[in-house]
Amino acid sequence: MIRDPKDLKRYEPKERANHWVVGISFILLALSGLAFFHPAFYPLTQLFGGPTWTRIIHPYLGVLMALSFLAMFFRFKHLNKMTPADKDWLNKVGQMVDGDDHNMPEQGKYNGGQKVMFWALAICMLLMTISGLFIWRAWFGLDITVVRLGAVVHAAAAAVMIALIMVHVYAAIWVKGTIRAMWYGTVTRGWAKQHHRGWYRQVTGK
DSSP states (O other): OOOOTTOEEOOOHHHHHHHHHHHHHHHHHHHHHHHHHOGGGGGGGGGGTSHHHHHHHHHHHHHHHHHHHHHHHHHHGGGGOOOHHHHHHHHTHHHHHTTOOTTSOOOOSSOHHHHHHHHHHHHHHHHHHHHHHHTOTTTOOOOHHHHHHHHHHHHHHHHHHHHHHHHHHHHHHHSTTSHHHHHTSEEOHHHHHHHOHHHHHHHHOO
16 A cells, blocks of 8 residues: 655554564453353364363463563553643543544643553553463462462453453544554554644654
8 A cells, every 4th residue: 555655654663563463462362261261252262273272372372472562561661651741631531532632632652541551451461471370380380279369360350451452442443544553654644743743743843
């Protein structure tokens, strides 16, 4: 697809690759994890070659996602520090949901909602990684009480993370022109000026 040469670069190829590794591993983990969460989802094990292979593959996918997310965390954490403008944005988010985003505070590369999402996902990822190690009995033969506690925390963090990712995907679709940033790495100048004016000023000098 031909792109306007005036479009703005939002993500480098390595940043997009990092994002998609996290995203794809998350989908596979969600499907394999749900297969063992409730009998209604048990047929999902067939996507991974049966229940035995699903149980074997799941934790290794978890390691892949944890390491990929860690790389993404350190790559973007400095851009996700909350500011007074972000808090003001969150207070006015109702106006934007109603279709009026003209009075929203000027935002940098990420807005207040995206920053809250980033830190919430980071907390969930930390909880899921630690609890996942607790219940990985093939490598860590911990006390059964610890395993049970880990299983509860793992399931709760996973449920929250699935909900957060659903909101993340919906928001990307809802704000037209957002998805192309992760497909092609660029956004239009109009998109940047409307949704992230501070970042637009920074990259264009205007």
